[in-house]
Amino acid sequence: MHKEFQVKKANPNQHRIVKADHKILGDGDIRVDIDQFAFTANNLTYAAAGDSLGYWQFFPALENDDNTWGIIPVWGFADVVESNHEAIPVGDRLYGYFPPATSLIIQPSHVSDRSLVDNSAHRQALPPLYNRYNRVLADSQYDRSTDTARILLAPLHVTSFCLWDQLKSNNYYGAEQIVIVSASSKTSLGLAYGLANDDNAPTVVALTSSRNVNFVAGLELYQQTISYEEFTSTLQNKPTVIVDMAGNAGVKAALQNKLGDNLNYYISVGITHWEDLGSDVANGKPNPDKHEMFFAPSYILDRMKEWGPSEFDKRSSTFVGGAAMATFGWMEVDQQAGLDGLTQLYPAACKGELPPSLGLVIKM
Secondary structure (H helix, E strand, C coil): CEEEEEEECCCCCCEEEEEECCCCCCCCCEEEEEEEEEECHHHHHHHHCCCCCCHHHCCCCCCCCCCCEECCCEEEEEEEEEECCCCCCCCCEEEEEECCECEEEECEECCCCCEEEECCHHHCCCCHHHHEEEEHHHCCCCCHHHHHHHHHHHHHHHHHHHHHHHHHHCHHHHCCEEEEECCCCHHHHHHHHHHHCCCCCCEEEEEECHHHHHHHHHCCCCCEEEECCCHHHHCCCCCEEEEECCCCHHHHHHHHHHHHHHEEEEEECCCCCHHHCCCCHHHCCCCHHHEEECCHHHHHHHHHHHHCHHHHHHHHHHHHHHHHHHHHHHCEEEEEEHHHHHHHHHHHHHCCCCCCCEEEEEEC
16 A cells, blocks of 8 residues: 655645555566655755656656645655566665655666666656666665754755855855844854854854754854844844845845845845745845845756766765764654654644754655
């Protein structure tokens, strides 16, 4: 029996679990049972941008004739339990992009000892990096004990690396300070790690909720930590670049009003506030000439073309490893059992009520 966790596309606060019989494998297909996956604020970004960036297309929802339900992709590990592909044995283990579900059918292509690509028709127009799966058992350095850290942090810290690289490559947009909105998020902390170890970086300021101020300040990754309630009076008005991991329209508007011409550049990364999508300039959208919606897969592909894949892997892996060491030690991992465990904590995740020190892992 196959089970999957679905959310309402128009209102991702609504969710359900759908059950169905397993489909029969086609020639060359494999079926994997999903072992475990992480669920973070990054996944809420996938839901918020499900239509605009195509995230709903990765894993079409079952029992969805009116196309109102979608599946939020997650990062995790899965094991091959059935195979019609001669090069992929039962028992192989994959790391990559999965649905929050019990299983997935993959149509492998570009199969090598270390990776494969899902060639399913509905995924062909999507970012190629999301269709690639690592065959981790071929890696002599693979250690199952690091699975949790990998699924919680690696996808986020690769984005952190790309953001740091963009800021550095653009000379920090001439800013004297970098303000990171939703500074307690794991992507934010990875970026803060990179900037804290960059001698050329300007001052880095954390914006976070009042309940997270002590936690963020205690990490000593930021030079200043300010709550949302206080930043209009506390934040210095000087040349600034903003990296926004949340996308709250009210915060955007207040920052723009506070900084005025000193707002050099605005990078939107996450959109955990899906209710604010479509807001106009009056509701906080920055000057379009100084604003960018950052999409990590496109940035990675551009850098791979410029540096070569091996050089990108080398640089990003060094960064991700360092960021993980700097951040995983304080993380409290909350392992929940199956999709029922996700159902129990999902409402709190939508409301932003889970503490930033928590790493939510669903063990199937």
